Amino acid sequence: METFPRIISVDDHTVEPPQVWRDRLPSKYRDTAPRIVRAPLKDLTFLGGRFAPVMGAPGDEGPLGDWWVYEDLRRPLTRLDTAVGCTRDEIKLEVITYEQMRPGSYSVPERLADMDLNHVQSALCFPTFPRFCGQTFTEAKDRELALLAVRAYNDWMVEEWCGPKARGRLIPLTLVPLWDAGLAAAEVRRNADRGVRAVAFSEIPPFLGLPSIHGDGWDPFLRACDETGTVIAMHIGSSSKMPSTSADAPPAVGSTITFANCCFSMVDWLLSGKFERFPGLRIMYAEGQIGWIPYILERADTVWEENRAWGGVAEKVLRPPSELFAGHVYGCFFDDAFGLRNLDAIGAGNVLYETDYPHSDSTWPRSREVGEAQMGHLPDEVVERIVRGNAIEVLGLTAEGLWAGAGGGAGA
Template identity: 85%
Template sequence: MSAMDTQDGTFPLIISVDDHTVEPPDVWQSRLPKKYLDTGPRIVRAPLREMSFLGGRFKPVMGKPGEDGPIGDWWIYEDLHRPLTRLDTAVGYSRDEIKLEVITYEQMRAGSYDVPQRLADMDVNHVQSALCFPTFPRFCGQTFTEAKDRELALLCVRAYNDWMVEEWCGPLAGGRQIPLALIPLWDAALAAAEVRRNAARGVRAVAFSEIPPHLGLPSVHTDDWDPFLAACDETGTVVAMHIGSSSRMPSTSADAPPAVGSTITFANCCFSMVDWLMSGKFERFPNLKVMYAEGQIGWIPYILERADVVWEENRAWGGVADKVTRPPSELFAGHVYGCFFDDAFGLRNLDAIGVGNVLYETDYPHSDSTWPKSREVGEDQMGHLAPDVVERIVRGNAIDLLGLTADGRWPGAAAATGAAG
């Protein structure tokens, strides 16, 4: 299929900048030194004792073998017990069947963790290529950042990146999987080294937290992240921030149902974008690009309008006059990308956002995913746009941002196996 081959010849093949992988059980067990196999990430099958998800907090409790309770596959790492759940991989189930419950690998769609099956599911969904965020490490590697043994945590980050490049995005994927690397968030110098290690093998995106202080880390207003940002600036590596990458989903109270947080998931992206626009980092690192996965785009025009007003009228006492020398909306245009999978309002206001600052996604295999109808959703919501605008949103902007080939593939796939340094 060419990039424009569709049933009616009008809708381009999708490049999704936000899908997810469920890591196979052997990712770390096959890559860590032998001395760490008993403490590094591994899968066990065990019952669930109890589980809740309220106020944006996920709290599962694993039962002992032989106890009553639903059986699921659990990731065990140091003292962490984290089950696979239906929310990790919900495609193929009706909305009414998608509940907060533990599952095993056999109870999920194989495309969640198996490359050939993923490619088949992408074909069904009119998707050519996809960039995937992690599951067990969490969206920017918080699992390893919170670990006690930092030596092991660094090895886990590197092992994940090696698996991502060599297997998930390796020759079997034919360039249709786009690698996203993790970094050791606890050390900016180590993070910079990992960015450069992966950039040397063609990786052009790295996961980061939308609001680092929520993880106990420095904010982007400090100089602490400068070694990491310099590495991204030098290598053309995009800083990719997924909703929830601060380990704190927006909510209003400890007892608010998940529907409250699900409605306002964009809020963290909104706060984060204002942080970046007012930080001065885009002035200091002119090649730096950031993207917000699953943040949607409809909220962006007002925030840009408000940020420009504040910068124009209040920058002297607002603490940004000496570091932000251009209107925030101008900085946004050159450095920030919003990502969406279902945002008709944002598309009706595209002129106030910028055609070049919008990327498309499908969120496979999560419950919000538009799979297997991402093409139909896109056609419905983009029907008022010119074909060249649709092409840019659905694939062209991603090709430019992520350094893909002209036909939308990751160029490093053929040489990926054994490329780790």
């Protein structure tokens, strides 16, 4: 095609600035709320999908990094949090400071500039310190503070990160208190009232010690999403359990099979009956890629057709899973030539594009070139739909691809 459409990325990331919670929580929480401390690294491992950093004491030897400190948690910023601008050989599992990362990771003006370099018009951003669906706060001991922290993050996301300086080009993705479905529903509605149309959720909640979607425990939350048109966005790793094969498997094993949790999750949703009960509900899988989807739909349809009587789904799943997928599920990709060659088996209306800025897998600053190479065989109208049209529809953006809430929607 002569002109590749300006990209709307549905999976980028923000590294929260140090003041997010410091500026938004009552002063009594100054010593317990999330805050940044600069300290040396004593030890750091990442095996079997488990990330295990150990913070050193003042005066200890070791590389200095900026650490988020919250209750008993010590979580450093790492090069994997923000790798853009580094060569592949420079991207290692190491602690860093804010000064060592690309400013677009945490600063709105620099983020917009980096989006311009990458042919990106608008972007939806997942968190870093809270983790992909707010697991950090779900695991906290002080639930009162955790709830305030969730709301503070959402206020920062809507009012500052996606506020007037973003000119509608940054699209808000909010968190909910996962430990209480009623509170989660209230937070969905609070943010929907100010134009938010996306909320983060766990791909496999039982991995977090939470109810599965097969029961009715999440119904208040799901009803709120259904009634407000809020899409449920699930990022790989949002169950705090990345796929792996053994405790000593290197990270490359898990990185190769990261789509696996999305696969398991999608089958859960398709056979849960929730799409029958909440007909307006829509879900999306960030960074899950799409090449695996056709076979799973084929297999799910076969099981539903042949085994539904004894398989526990006859009374609640009334249509073939592939039909439910077409109306309710979006797969997201940034580099999946195989999936695009099999797009007919997925559906052009069920695919969204992403750049994964600023992570090590990101196609920045070549997302346009990657898209042109992998979508060159597709009609222009299909490329337009994948690269931006579907995102405009599911995220409730303006016709120009901008977010119109909280002072956004101005010219890009």
